[in-house]
Structures are given as C-alpha cells and as structure tokens.
Amino acid sequence: xxxxxxxxxxxxxxxxxxxxxxxxxxxxxxxxxxxxxxxxxxxxxxxxxxxxxxxxxxxxxxxxxxxxxxxxxxxxxxxxxxxxxxxxxxxxxxxxxxxxxxxxxxxxxxxxxxxxxxxxxxxxxxxxxxxxxxxxxxxxxxxxxxxxxxxxxxxxxxxxxxxxxxxxxxxxxxxxxxxxxxxxxxxxxxxxxxxxxxxxxxxxxxxxxxxxxxxxxxxxxxxxxxxxxx
Amino acid sequence: xxxxxxxxxxxxxxxxxxxxxxxxxxxxxxxxxxxxxxxxxxxxxxxxxxxxxxxxxxxxxxxxxxxxxxxxxxxxxxxxxxxxxxxxxxxxxxxxxxxxxxxxxxxxxxxxxxxxxxxxxxxxxxxxxxxxxxxxxxxxxxxxxxxxxxxxxxxxxxxxxxxxxxxxxxxxxxxxxxxxxxxxxxxxxxxxxxxxxxxxxxxxxxxxxxxxxxxxxxxxxxxxxxxxxxxxxxxxxxxxxxxxxxxxxxxxxxxxxxxxxxxxxxxxxxxxxxxxxxxxxxxxxxxxxxxxxxxxxxxxxxxxxxxxxxxxxxxxxxxxxxxxxxxxxxxxxxxxxxxxxxxxxxxxxxxxxxxxxxxxxxxxxxxxxxxxxxxxxxxxxxxxxxxxxxxxxxxxxxxxxxxxxxxxx
Numbered sequence: 189x190x191x192x193x194x195x196x197x198x199x200x201x202x203x204x205x206x207x208x209x210x211x212x213x214x215x216x217x218x219x220x221x222x223x224x225x226x227x228x229x230x231x232x233x234x235x236x237x238x239x240x241x242x243x244x245x246x247x248x249x250x251x252x253x254x255x256x257x258x259x260x261x262x263x264x265x266x267x268x269x270x271x272x273x274x275x276x277x278x279x280x281x282x283x284x285x286x287x288x289x290x291x292x293x294x295x296x297x298x299x300x301x302x303x304x305x306x307x308x309x310x311x312x313x314x315x316x317x318x319x320x321x322x323x324x325x326x327x328x329x330x331x332x333x334x335x336x337x338x339x340x341x342x343x344x345x346x347x348x349x350x351x352x353x354x355x356x357x358x359x360x361x362x363x364x365x366x367x368x369x370x371x372x373x374x375x376x377x378x379x380x381x382x383x384x385x386x387x388x389x390x391x392x393x394x395x396x397x398x399x400x401x402x403x404x405x406x407x408x409x410x411x412x413x414x415x416x417x418x
Numbered sequence: 419x420x421x422x423x424x425x426x427x428x429x430x431x432x433x434x435x436x437x438x439x440x441x442x443x444x445x446x447x448x449x450x451x452x453x454x455x456x457x458x459x460x461x462x463x464x465x466x467x468x469x470x471x472x473x474x475x476x477x478x479x480x481x482x483x484x485x486x487x488x489x490x491x492x493x494x495x496x497x498x499x500x501x502x503x504x505x506x507x508x509x510x511x512x513x514x515x516x517x518x519x520x521x522x523x524x525x526x527x528x529x530x531x532x533x534x535x536x537x538x539x540x541x542x543x544x545x546x547x548x549x550x551x552x553x554x555x556x557x558x559x560x561x562x563x564x565x566x567x568x569x570x571x572x573x574x575x576x577x578x579x580x581x582x583x584x585x586x587x588x589x590x591x592x593x594x595x596x597x598x599x600x601x602x603x604x605x606x607x608x609x610x611x612x613x614x615x616x617x618x619x620x621x622x623x624x625x626x627x628x629x630x631x632x633x634x635x636x637x638x639x640x641x642x643x644x645x646x647x648x649x650x651x652x653x654x655x656x657x658x659x660x661x662x663x664x665x666x667x668x669x670x671x672x673x674x675x676x677x678x679x680x681x682x683x684x685x686x687x688x689x690x691x692x693x694x695x696x697x698x699x700x701x702x703x704x705x706x707x708x709x710x711x712x713x714x715x716x717x718x719x720x721x722x723x724x725x726x727x728x729x730x731x732x733x734x735x736x737x738x739x740x741x742x743x744x745x746x747x748x749x750x751x752x753x754x755x756x757x758x759x760x761x762x763x764x765x766x767x768x769x770x771x772x773x774x775x776x777x778x779x780x781x782x783x784x785x786x787x788x789x790x791x792x793x794x795x796x797x798x799x800x801x802x803x804x805x806x807x808x809x810x811x812x813x814x815x816x817x818x819x820x821x822x823x824x825x826x827x
Contacts, residue, residue, distance in 0.1 A: 240825075241821075244820075244821040247720065249716075249720060249820040250821040269724065269725065270724045270725075273719065273724040273725075274722060274724070277721060282720045284717075284720075284824065286713070288713055288714065288716075288717040288720075290428075290714055292428040292429055292433060292435075293428055293433060294433055301421070301425075302721050302722075304420075304421040305421050305718070305721050305722045305727075307420070333432075333433060
C-alpha cells in the first residue's frame with residue numbers, strides 16, 4: 189500500500205502476540221496499512237487471523253509489541269493513555285459487531301454519549317444527534333431504549349454514534365456480523381453513505397465479500413502482512 | 419453535567435424503567451442504618467439531656483463548696499449575686515442519716531434547704547407529688563417517694579432520724595435519743611437513686627442535726643439561660659477566699675457525664691456497623707455491575723472515555739447512594755422519633771408492659787434530642803462509608819483493559 193500526502197491513518201511493522209501458557213502466540217507479524225482521507229478500506233481474513241486485533245491497535249485500544257501507528261501523521265505510541273483517550277474521542281468513531289449500546293439510555297442519548305465524553309452537549313449537539321438518527325432512518329425511534337429496537341436499528345444507532353463527533357476515521361468491526369443478509373446490507377449501505385457524507389474514512393472488517401466489494405480499497409489479512417486486492 | 423456523573427445517574431435510575439433492584443437494596447441498606455442511628459442517638463440524647471436537666475435542677479448550675487462547713491454563707495451568696503449572670507443563690511447542707519419507721523430502717527442522704535431561697539435555684543415545688551413545701555418546717559421532712567413506699571409511710575406519718583452526731587454523743591455515754599419528724603410531703607425527681615434515698619429538711623434542721631451552727635456545706639447558684647457556667651465559675655474563683663471553690667455542675671458530675679458520653683459513643687460505633695454492612699452491600703452490587711457492564715466499560719474507552727472517568731462513574735454511584743440513602747434514612751429516622759411515643763405505647767399495650775415501663779424506667783414518654791453535631795456525624799459517616807464502598811468497584815472498572823473488556827463474554 190503506497191504512502192500518500194492525504195494519509196489519515198497508517199500502521200507500519202505491527203507485531204502483536206498474546207500470552208499462552210508458558211509462551212506467546214503471535215497474531216500479527218510486521219503488518220502495515222495506510223488509510224487515505226475520505227476513502228473506505230475493507231479488511232477480510234480468516235477467523236482468528238488478527239483482524240479485530242489490528243482494528244484495536246489502529247484505535248489505540250491495544251499497544252503493539254513493535255511497530256508504529258500514526259493518526260493524521262502523528263505517532264500515537266508516545267501519547268499517554270489519558271491524552272490518547274481524549275484524541276480518540278474526536279479522531280475515531282467505532283462500530284462493533286455487538287452494537288454495544290448503553291441499555292439505560294435512549295437511542296438519542298446513546299448517540300449523544302459520544303459528545304458527552306468530549307464535554308460538548310448543547311443544542312447544536314442535540315440537533316446533530318437527531319439529524320444523524322434521522323439520516324440512518326431512526327427519527328421516529330430516537331426516544332426508544334435499545335431493548336425496544338431491532339438488531340438492525342441498534343446498529344444504525346451505533347453508526348450514528350460513531351459519527352457524532354465528526355471523526356476523521358470510522359473503524360467498523362464486522363458491523364453486519366450479527367444481522368441477517370438484508371438488514372446487514374442496509375446497515376452497510378448506511379455506513380458507507382454516511383461516512384462518505386461526513387467525509388470520514390472507513391475501515392471495515394468483514395467476512396462478507398459483497399460488502400467488502402463496496403469499499404474503495406480491499407485488503408486481505410494474513411499473519412505476515414495486509415495484502416491489497418484488486 | 420460530566421459524563422461520569424450522567425452515566426452514574428442513568429445506571430442508578432435508567433430511562434423508562436423502574437429503579438433497579440440493586441439500587442433499591444443499596445439505598446435501603448444505607449437508609450436503614452442511618453434511621454437506626456438517628457433513632458438510637460436521639461433517644462440516648464433525650465435521656466442524657468433529661469438527666470443533665472435533672473442534675474442542674476437539683477444542684478444548680480454552679481456550686482460553691484470548701485470541702486468543709488462554711489460559716490460565711492451570707493457573704494458568699496452576696497458575692498455570687500453580684501456576679502453578672504447569676505440569678506439565684508441558696509445555701510444547703512447535706513449528709514447521711516439513719517431513718518427508722520417502726521422497725522424498718524433506711525440510710526438515706528439528707529439535704530437541708532433554705533426555704534426562703536431554695537426556689538431561686540431548685541424548682542422543689544415541681545417535684546412534690548404529695549403534700550406541700552409550705553408544710554415543711556423544722557419538725558418535718560419531705561421524703562423521696564420510693565423511699566416512703568419502701569418504708570410504708572405517707573404524708574402525716576412520723577419517722578425517727580439518727581445522725582452521726584448522735585453516735586458521737588453515744589461514745590461519750592450520753593443517752594441516744596432520735597429526732598422525730600412528721601412527713602410533710604413526698605417528692606419524685608425521676609432519678610432512681612435520688613428517688614429511693616433522699617430526705618429533704620429545712621436548713622436549720624440540718625444544721626441542728628449535724629451540729630453545724632450557722633455553717634453550711636455549700637451554696638448553689640442558678641444562672642440566667644445561656645450563660646456559660648464555666649465562665650461564671652472562673653470569675654468567682656478569682657474572687658472567692660482561699661479554700662473555697664466554685665464548681666460547675668459538669669465538674670461535680672464529670673465521671674457520670676463521661677460515662678453517659680462513652681455509652682453514646684459506643685452505641686454510635688456499634689450501630690455504625692449497620693451502615694458498614696450496607697456499605698459492603700453497595701460494594702458487592704457495584705462489583706456485580708462492573709462485571710455485568712464490562713463490555714460497556716470497554717465501549718466507553720472506545721468512545722474516548724478515560725480510566726479516571728470510568729472510576730468516577732462508579733464513585734459517583736457510591737456517593738449518590740450514600741447521599742440519597744442518608745437523606746431517606748434521616749427522613750425515616752426523624753419520622754420514627756416523632757412517632758416514638760405512639761410506637762412505645764402500642765408496644766407496651768401489646769405486651770402489657772406499660773406498668774413495668776413506668777416502674778423501672780420511670781417514664782411514660784420517651785425523651786428525644788439529637789444534637790446538630792451528632793446528626794452531622796451520622797450524615798458524614800454514612801456518605802463517606804458509601805463512597806468508600808464504591809472505591810474497589812471503581813478501581814476494578816478503571817483497571818479493565820479496553821480491548822479485553824470489549825472481547826469479554
């Protein structure tokens with residue numbers, strides 16, 4: 189993958205292993221990737237090949253044994269955990285396979301939670317949250333708690349939440365993995381469209397070749413490296 | 419509102435749902451502990467205040483004594499009356515006698531009071547249950563009610579008194595003749611010891627019985643409301659002759675007051691353990707919450723929340739349980755204190771123990787008084803305990819690694 193001036197997220201030489209018994213199991217060995225601003229990248233790979241680990245490393249939720257990750261050109265390794273968390277709140281949005289909505293909050297409050305964490309909850313943020321929910325087709329469900337939403341609706345709320353703080357990059361970890369084909373297709377469409385509208389780059393981990401085919405770039409993860417596909 | 423506080427409130431009181439069971443149990447535990455503390459300390463405080471009032475009523479705010487008979491009582495009284503804040507002064511003499519009624523002996527304390535001044539300091543009339551202070555003269559005495567009952571005497575009965583002075587005469591081979599007195603009245607103060615063994619006579623009688631001449635054992639002073647007894651005692655001590663001292667009622671009852679305070683403190687610490695147990699309940703509930711919400715904690719990290727914020731969220735929950743639980747407990751406690759007499763009367767009717775209550779505890783109504791400092795101590799202790807209970811869950815939550823939290827099942 190070639191470096192470019194508009195690179196928004198990059199990783200080079202990532203090594204990652206986990207303890208197992210007396211030794212360690214290597215998950216990533218020298219993996220690198222580059223995400224350009226405003227583009228979408230899908231990552232496929234076999235189960236257990238380290239896709240989620242790669243996404244967590246890119247998000248700064250885990251730290252590699254070796255290698256470097258840069259957010260908008262700045263290495264995140266030297267940042268303290270507090271500073272990293274503060275920057276993550278506005279640089280990244282994340283969507284997970286299991287939605288991870290907070291059950292005590294309504295759909296609108298779940299979306300607003302991202303703004304609360306950066307300390308900005310005013311009329312403008314409320315308006316944006318409502319607009320995002322409307323954009324993902326949930327204007328009528330804004331005041332419903334997650335328990336009263338379907339799986340597809342919950343994932344749409346998660347998409348709106350990921351975009352609430354106008355992130356530069358959205359990382360989606362198998363966003364359609366828990367949804368049926370039709371619903372998954374709808375969520376993927378919303379995810380791609382809204383990210384494009386909000387000018388956020390999208391990195392999506394998926395098993396679904398059709399969904400992967402809809403992104404600008406496609407890559408396949410093996411232990412050694414991330415290979416771009418035609 | 420910061421996100422940890424917002425989320426803490428939402429977790430305790432979720433949108434569109436009833437109060438979660440764990441919140442209810444935690445609040446109830448703290449509230450129960452606070453309520454028991456308030457009721458117990460109020461009743462203890464009430465009894466303590468009643469006892470203090472009784473002591474002050476019977477001995478005055480300040481006593482001037484010398485450890486031996488004082489012959490210049492009138493001068494001391496005049497000196498005391500000149501002190502700003504002193505509103506009354508009365509001399510007294512006291513001792514022990516042997517009392518005989520028929521064949522029944524008793525060894526009560528005896529106090530001689532100056533009938534012209536005693537009401538300035540001691541509200542003697544208010545304690546008289548039968549007879550009258552006006553009937554008291556140099557040939558009569560007033561007995562405490564329990565003592566009279568034990569001797570089987572009443573108003574108008576005659577009793578005989580023997581004094582240590584008579585024993586002295588007996589050593590000189592003089593004939594031992596007791597003094598005979600008429601019972602002019604019966605009094606009841608509400609203090610077991612005083613009500614079972616005290617005889618009141620005129621000061622002249624006491625001086626005669628003890629051979630004091632015109633001397634007295636002490637002068638009791640009554641102060642204006644709100645005047646500090648210590649300040650008056652200090653001021654008097656600077657002017658009193660050598661060997662004569664002014665002591666406050668706190669000085670003369672220091673050991674008794676210490677015991678009262680010790681009992682109250684012990685009860686406070688023992689009952690505080692109810693709140694401590696409630697604190698364990700809060701801690702276990704919040705720990706369960708941390709385990710149950712592990713993935714949400716991971717999500718918060720993914721959204722940009724830091725470990726400090728996650729910890730604060732759980733600390734706020736403990737703090738909020740402490741504040742609300744304490745408020746509910748305080749409300750319940752004061753309600754229980756307000757209806758205490760109805761509760762006791764219903765209980766005594768149910769168990770038919772009203773007579774026993776009156777006989778042994780000498781009350782039909784439970785006194786109650788809660789000092790502001792006691793209330794503050796209860797409130798602060800309960801909130802701090804609840805807050806501390808949240809520290810371990812908060813620490814556990816903050817230590818979770820975001821990626822592991824998100825992967826947890």
